[in-house]
Amino acid sequence: MSEEPIFHMTPDEFRRYGRAVVDWIADYYERVESFPVLSRVQPGAIRASLPAEPPLHGEAFPAILRDVGELIIPGITHWQSPNFFAFFPANTSGPAILGELLSAGLGIQGMLWATSPACTELETHVLDWVVDMLELPRKFRSDSTGGGVIQDSASSASLCALLAARERATRYTSNDKGCDGRLVAYASSQTHSSIEKAMKIAGLGRNNLRLVEIDEAFAMRPEDLARQIKRDRSLGLVPCYVCATVGTTSSNALDPLPEIGKICGEEGIWLHVDGAMCGTAAICPEYRYIHAGLELADSYCFNPHKWMFTNFDCDCFYVADRAALIQTLSVLPEYLRNKATETGAVIDYRDWQIPLGRRFRSLKLWFVIRHYGVEGLRWHIRQHVELAQQFARWVRESDRFELAAPAPLNLVCFRHVGGDTINERLLDRLNRSGKVYLTHTKLNDRYTLRLCIGQTHTEARHVQRAWQLIQEMATEVEQEV
Numbered sequence: 001m002s003e004e005p006i007f008h009m010t011p012d013e014f015r016r017y018g019r020a021v022v023d024w025i026a027d028y029y030e031r032v033e034s035f036p037v038l039s040r041v042q043p044g045a046i047r048a049s050l051p052a053e054p055p056l057h058g059e060a061f062p063a064i065l066r067d068v069g070e071l072i073i074p075g076i077t078h079w080q081s082p083n084f085f086a087f088f089p090a091n092t093s094g095p096a097i098l099g100e101l102l103s104a105g106l107g108i109q110g111m112l113w114a115t116s117p118a119c120t121e122l123e124t125h126v127l128d129w130v131v132d133m134l135e136l137p138r139k140f141r142s143d144s145t146g147g148g149v150i151q152d153s154a155s156s157a158s159l160c161a162l163l164a165a166r167e168r169a170t171r172y173t174s175n176d177k178g179c180d181g182r183l184v185a186y187a188s189s190q191t192h193s194s195i196e197k198a199m200k201i202a203g204l205g206r207n208n209l210r211l212v213e214i215d216e217a218f219a220m221r222p223e224d225l226a227r228q229i230k231r232d233r234s235l236g237l238v239p240c241y242v243c244a245t246v247g248t249t250s251s252n253a254l255d256p257l258p259e260i261g262k263i264c265g266e267e268g269i270w271l272h273v274d275g276a277m278c279g280t281a282a283i284c285p286e287y288r289y290i291h292a293g294l295e296l297a298d299s300y301c302f303n304p305h306k307w308m309f310t311n312f313d314c315d316c317f318y319v320a321d322r323a324a325l326i327q328t329l330s331v332l333p334e335y336l337r338n339k340a341t342e343t344g345a346v347i348d349y350r351d352w353q354i355p356l357g358r359r360f361r362s363l364k365l366w367f368v369i370r371h372y373g374v375e376g377l378r379w380h381i382r383q384h385v386e387l388a389q390q391f392a393r394w395v396r397e398s399d400r401f402e403l404a405a406p407a408p409l410n411l412v413c414f415r416h417v418g419g420d421t422i423n424e425r426l427l428d429r430l431n432r433s434g435k436v437y438l439t440h441t442k443l444n445d446r447y448t449l450r451l452c453i454g455q456t457h458t459e460a461r462h463v464q465r466a467w468q469l470i471q472e473m474a475t476e477v478e479q480e481v
């Protein structure tokens with residue numbers, strides 16, 4: 001009698017190949033600086049290199065891993081290169097990667113407390129730690145009226161906040177009846193595009209998102225917010241949500257939370273604060289001023305997956321009143337009923353997010369916090385801010401470049417004084433060199449370069465070299481135009 005074939009990886013194979021993968025990752029980090037930061041492949045090139053058909057028979061793992069190096073790496077833009085200065089970072093670290101690996105290894109799905117109590121309780125605990133680490137308002141702790149949950153992204157967090165705001169403003173009837181087109185929300189022109197998307201998804205309609213004017217530092221003008229709310233009320237509309245940002249995507253502008261919070265409080269409007277990247281800075285007492293007024297917010301989110309050395313995806317989302325969020329998102333089909341839920345003594349995070357299922361994301365954040373300790377995290381954040389401030393000083397001292405916006409933390413917006421064409425060409429040349437990767441924005445309708453320092457391994461020498469390169473290439477571009 002022949003034995004049944006077994007296609008699974010055996011524990012011994014897993015051990016062997018697992019070590020090979022960890023070695024591969026360690027080697028990758030050792031040589032990441034040797035790759036062009038921005039991938040150079042042409043559209044379609046990666047697909048063209050892959051077999052048209054899936055393999056009928058399993059392949060040897062070493063061959064698969066070899067193909068990662070040969071076929072996949074050319075199509076990678078190296079976010080973990082210390083020369084990555086683009087967008088906002090999505091940094092990671094050894095403890096985060098290992099936490100992620102363990103999460104996959106355990107392979108649990110933590111939709112209910114009962115489906116893995118440790119998944120829920122570690123998350124609650126770590127999110128309470130984060131409240132204390134960043135000195136966020138106490139109302140966001142789970143032993144208060146609110147609590148925190150890990151979402152995949154700031155986009156999801158802002159959407160959940162908008163849904164709860166929508167429900168609260170309609171006395172929890174829009175879930176049943178739908179929206180009647182009268183709900184309106186407010187954000188500045190600098191607010192992340194995820195709010196516009198949330199308006200579409202939540203059924204408020206993007207025409208009902210009001211863009212509030214900004215000041216010369218690109219921060220929301222509270223007096224214009226108040227004016228627009230008043231006008232909307234006079235038209236019989238129902239203002240329900242304001243999104244303020246701590247560190248806007250284009251320029252790191254800090255919206256004035258005390259004034260915005262006061263208006264929202266008086267008007268009974270849900271205030272959501274998006275601190276996607278900059279929130280992490282509050283781990284250092286000297287940068288906590290960015291959160292002044294946060295005690296007036298109904299919800300808050302920031303992304304450890306941007307600047308807190310925790311690989312994507314990990315967004316910490318807090319609400320002041322968890323009952324509002326749960327009432328908005330909870331549905332309980334028979335197949336999810338269980339004794340623990342019925343006691344009311346446990347948190348079921350499925351009621352705090354859009355999907356039902358959820359990964360064990362708190363493991364990686366727990367690993368990061370325990371590995372670095374609060375002081376270790378502070379050291380690196382201060383280092384990044386100091387490097388950005390040094391870069392800003394060089395720009396200020398240069399007669400060819402100027403700052404395009406205030407640089408309060410780790411993002412510097414700057415431009416060559418010669419106009420848009422020079423800046424566009426300079427950026428293109430820098431990125432084609434493969435030595436650095438920067439991105440751009442438009443501020444006051446002028447093409448602006450952004451240099452953001454937040455990659456885990458960026459050191460002074462990388463920033464010095466970037467500045468040197470920028471100057472050299474500026475000279476070349478100046479001669480061309």
Ligand SMILES: Cc1ncc(COP(=O)(O)O)c(C=O)c1O
Binds near residue numbers: 153155156194
């Ligand atoms: C201020 C701000 N909010 C939200 C987001 C969206 O982040 P996520 O990818 O976590 O949805 C970003 C992304 O850069 C951002 O800068």
